[in-house]
Amino acid sequence: KKLKKYFEIKGGIFGKKVGEVKAVDDVSFKLYEGEILGIVGESGCGKSTTGKAILRLIEPTEGSVIFNGQDVTKVSDEEMRRLRRDMQMIFQDPYASLNPRHTVEKIISEPLLVHGIGTTKERKEKVCELLEVVGLSSYHASRYPHQFSGGQRQRIGIARALAVNPKLLICDEPVSALDVSVQSQILNLMEDLKNKFQLTYLFIAHDLSVVKHISDRVGVMYLGRMVELATKNDLYDEPLHPYTKALLSAVPVPDPDHKSERVILQGDVPSPSNPPAGCTFHTRCPECMEICKTERPTFQPVTDHHFVACHLY
Ligand code: SF4
Ligand code: MG
Numbered sequence: 001k002k003l004k005k006y007f008e009i010k011g012g013i014f015g016k017k018v019g020e021v022k023a024v025d026d027v028s029f030k031l032y033e034g035e036i037l038g039i040v041g042e043s044g045c046g047k048s049t050t051g052k053a054i055l056r057l058i059e060p061t062e063g064s065v066i067f068n069g070q071d072v073t074k075v076s077d078e079e080m081r082r083l084r085r086d087m088q089m090i091f092q093d094p095y096a097s098l099n100p101r102h103t104v105e106k107i108i109s110e111p112l113l114v115h116g117i118g119t120t121k122e123r124k125e126k127v128c129e130l131l132e133v134v135g136l137s138s139y140h141a142s143r144y145p146h147q148f149s150g151g152q153r154q155r156i157g158i159a160r161a162l163a164v165n166p167k168l169l170i171c172d173e174p175v176s177a178l179d180v181s182v183q184s185q186i187l188n189l190m191e192d193l194k195n196k197f198q199l200t201y202l203f204i205a206h207d208l209s210v211v212k213h214i215s216d217r218v219g220v221m222y223l224g225r226m227v228e229l230a231t232k233n234d235l236y237d238e239p240l241h242p243y244t245k246a247l248l249s250a251v252p253v254p255d256p257d258h259k260s261e262r263v264i265l266q267g268d269v270p271s272p273s274n275p276p277a278g279c280t281f282h283t284r285c286p287e288c289m290e291i292c293k294t295e296r297p298t299f300q301p302v303t304d305h306h307f308v309a310c311h312l313y
Contacts, residue, residue: 003027003063005046005053009273021273023049024060025224028299029307031168036194036201038211038232040247041221042269047204048092050221051170054202055087056080067168085115088161092173094153098145104131104156105141111163130159133196135189151182155189162197170202175210187214209251212236217305220244223272223280226299230306240308242285279311287312 003024011018024046031037039047053060056072065072072083088111091097098107108130109123118126128138134155145153154174161169174190175183191214194201205211211218212232219229220243228241239245246263265284270276276283282292291311299309 001028001064001066003050003053003065004061005049005058006061019273022224022275023272024053025275026063027221027224027226028063029219029226029229031200031202033167033200034198035216036203036214038203038205038215038218039221040205040208040211040218043206044223044269044272045221046224046272047206047221048172051089051172051202051204055084055089055170057089081115085164086166087168087170088164088166090154090157090161090169090171090174093177094150094157095145095177097157098153100145103142103144107145107156108141108160108163111160115164117164126163127159130162133162133193134159149182150178151186154178154186158186158190158193162193165197166199168200168202170204172204173206174203176206183210190214207251208236208247212251220247223270223275225280225309226307227281227310228306228308229299234303234306240302240306240313241281241310242287242312243281246286279309 004026005024007021007023008017009019009021010016027046027050039050041047049058052058054065054072060073063073067083067087075083105124105127108127112118112123112126127141131138131140136152136155145156148156171190175186178186190201193199203211203214208218215232217229217231218235220227220241222243228235228239228244235244236248239248246265249261249263263286267284270280270283278294279285279292279297282288285292289311295311297309297311299307301307302313
């Protein structure tokens, strides 16, 4: 609810605050138990920061995160430690997120150790079980990350996240660093695991094609704000926000009879340290009106489940 994360920019010889980057600027949405909510946007739109702020891997500047009725931003460190069992993160880069000096067994059992779960023997068994669950084998346990391909490493990252039986997984571009041929394998695995363990996903991606199959609902972010949020079908079939339309028109359509006009956006994404006034998309919007340059559109429902922040609606 109204989540904000502002980063200070410091400068000069005294390191004084000279500005701020509004990485996440007043973002509100619900994540329902058992769903996969895709969050999409270009780099720098605040999607990863949103994911990390939910887990308090970075502290939100303002706003609240209600998980099972509890405000995550207000709990004690001790309580937060307990909550982290329920909320785990899968990272974008399976090369950087696994310690190269640790065996797979050590990597996967680390969360168990941190939370004081099981005996050494039980943890060993759990690691083997998890390796099978993600499509690897128990004989991989004694190996090191560099002995695996990118896809296998992401499987290890997923096994580590699942070790403590979480309810919510925040997946930060889990397939972006992988070859296209491997991406669908990992997406299929994640879908299976979601059903098998009754998980809920916040699934962050930088383009709409990746989250299309896996998501129940999809949210689109631009410059720190959520600009549209809808069920998958509504968002892909009847996008409302001009930015969503532009993103969708860039997704290749396999059907040659399907005519879609490519919307080319003018200019680059403005700097988040100096975002445009009014609607932050107005500098690139093909449908910009006078009001857009001064007044920030509110994020509101157009139908029951379709939210948009745009003066056209
Ligand atoms: Fe475009 Fe105006 Fe809508 Fe912003 S509010 S997306 S500038 S039409
Ligand atoms: Mg990111």
